[in-house]
Amino acid sequence: MLEELIIHQPDDPIQFMINHLKQNNDDVPRICVLGPPASGKTTVALWLCKRLDAIRISQETLLFKEALALTEEARAYKERKEKIPNALWANLIQERLSNVDCIKQGWILEGFPENQEQAWILQSSGIIPRHVVALYAPDTVLIERNSGKRIDPNTEEVYHTTFDWPHDTLIQERLVKPEGPSEQEIPKKLLEYHRNFPGIFQIYQKVLKSINADQPSMDVLSQVLTYVQTWHRSAAPFTPRIVFFGPPGSGKSLQADLLAQKYSVVNICCGQLLKEIVAGKTKLGELVKTYIDSGYPVPDKLVIKILTERLSTLDCMTNGWVLYGFPRDVEQGQQLQESHFVPNRVFFFNLPYESIVERLSQRRTDPVTGERYHSTFRPAPTPEIQARLRQNPRDKEENIEMRVESYYRNIKDLEDFYEDAFYVNADQDPFAVFEFIESCIIKPLPCKKFKSP
Numbered sequence: 001m002l003e004e005l006i007i008h009q010p011d012d013p014i015q016f017m018i019n020h021l022k023q024n025n026d027d028v029p030r031i032c033v034l035g036p037p038a039s040g041k042t043t044v045a046l047w048l049c050k051r052l053d054a055i056r057i058s059q060e061t062l063l064f065k066e067a068l069a070l071t072e073e074a075r076a077y078k079e080r081k082e083k084i085p086n087a088l089w090a091n092l093i094q095e096r097l098s099n100v101d102c103i104k105q106g107w108i109l110e111g112f113p114e115n116q117e118q119a120w121i122l123q124s125s126g127i128i129p130r131h132v133v134a135l136y137a138p139d140t141v142l143i144e145r146n147s148g149k150r151i152d153p154n155t156e157e158v159y160h161t162t163f164d165w166p167h168d169t170l171i172q173e174r175l176v177k178p179e180g181p182s183e184q185e186i187p188k189k190l191l192e193y194h195r196n197f198p199g200i201f202q203i204y205q206k207v208l209k210s211i212n213a214d215q216p217s218m219d220v221l222s223q224v225l226t227y228v229q230t231w232h233r234s235a236a237p238f239t240p241r242i243v244f245f246g247p248p249g250s251g252k253s254l255q256a257d258l259l260a261q262k263y264s265v266v267n268i269c270c271g272q273l274l275k276e277i278v279a280g281k282t283k284l285g286e287l288v289k290t291y292i293d294s295g296y297p298v299p300d301k302l303v304i305k306i307l308t309e310r311l312s313t314l315d316c317m318t319n320g321w322v323l324y325g326f327p328r329d330v331e332q333g334q335q336l337q338e339s340h341f342v343p344n345r346v347f348f349f350n351l352p353y354e355s356i357v358e359r360l361s362q363r364r365t366d367p368v369t370g371e372r373y374h375s376t377f378r379p380a381p382t383p384e385i386q387a388r389l390r391q392n393p394r395d396k397e398e399n400i401e402m403r404v405e406s407y408y409r410n411i412k413d414l415e416d417f418y419e420d421a422f423y424v425n426a427d428q429d430p431f432a433v434f435e436f437i438e439s440c441i442i443k444p445l446p447c448k449k450f451k452s453p
Helices: 002-008 013-022 041-052 059-064 071-079 086-097 100-105 116-124 139-148 169-174 186-204 217-228 252-263 270-279 283-294 300-311 314-319 330-338 353-361 383-388 397-417 430-441
Strands: 030-034 055-057 107-110 131-136 149-151 158-160 208-212 241-245 266-269 321-324 345-350 363-365 372-374 422-425
Touching: 030 041, 030 186, 041 055, 041 107, 041 131, 041 158, 041 217, 055 059, 055 086, 055 100, 059 071, 059 086, 071 086, 086 100, 086 116, 116 186, 131 186, 131 217, 139 149, 139 186, 208 217, 241 252, 252 266, 252 321, 252 430, 266 270, 266 300, 266 314, 270 283, 270 300, 283 300, 300 314, 300 321, 300 330, 330 397, 345 397, 345 430, 353 363, 353 397, 422 430
Parallel strands: 030 107, 030 131, 055 107, 131 208, 241 321, 241 345, 266 321, 345 422
Antiparallel strands: 149 158, 363 372
């Protein structure tokens, strides 16, 4: 991002960085957790934040934990025991959501919007949740819960004197009764919520799911997580972020070239990227070169640093990318995901071992032009070229076997990791393979499943 700032030198660098990040945030959570008092909104929101690495936003965080431009004005209303206007709440939320952490990691909005007017204002400001969870329970249960509710001021975890009392005596000692509706006020608050909810439902009905909060907490959390992991299908255009997996000789580089030519996505081969870094003769390139020259694999942290810098460049962010040669195992896949570069299309190429050997063992390269030829499928056009062709030592049969074994060593775990992947029969005409890949790319996005940390 720093490089982009230096290149473009925008008049408004903050807005430039926000726009830059927004180009790669279509997969992050945007969730509202609603419900009447004591329905468990805070417990659900905190738990989702831990699971999804998102930012939690609530009345308490906006008023007492943020240094926003409008915070003092909102606090003044609170101190005078006056109702904070809907527009002021909406402006506070909009200001907080424009921060880089919310844009990059996503957000969980707890207890907002409270009414239809707030929902309209948020929507008109471009704040549109992807999932809305509405908790519900009988009023008698909620009144009983409210009276025994306690909060740990250190962790903000919610406990209850009857239903969920902590075993740790240190936690017990520091629990406090939260600020909130008293026993006399709670019926009025419940009535207000029931009066406002139909208007909220009208706006968010296509993305809203009601979940019964009057059941064991783990059942509630499980149902919430299942819902927010669903992906509402859309035919809207998206920025392709594609990863190819396949054994040597399965045609990954050819298919990546075809995609790049037709759709202008950026073609990134991890191995080639490392070679380019070495050729640049930078300090980073010299460090990579020491590993390559010694025959040791380049450390994952170094590869991730190089790769994420490339994926963060303007052409990748705007045109999309197709990546192959990384990740090679689940740990690398997790690191890529934690760097917030999550592919939205993953393909596994399948090719029988006999076909792999046939393709690679007869492959030759022209040292003069760099062109690749094949003894059977693409022979050299002239005897002169044929005479100077060379075989890469990696394409000798004994080395092919080692490379194939190395690929299959981790592939089953990667297939489990990328559950929504497409599987390609690579043992056919390359253009038939490309047609299949292309058809999968233009399909609506598959249901997205967030991975546990």
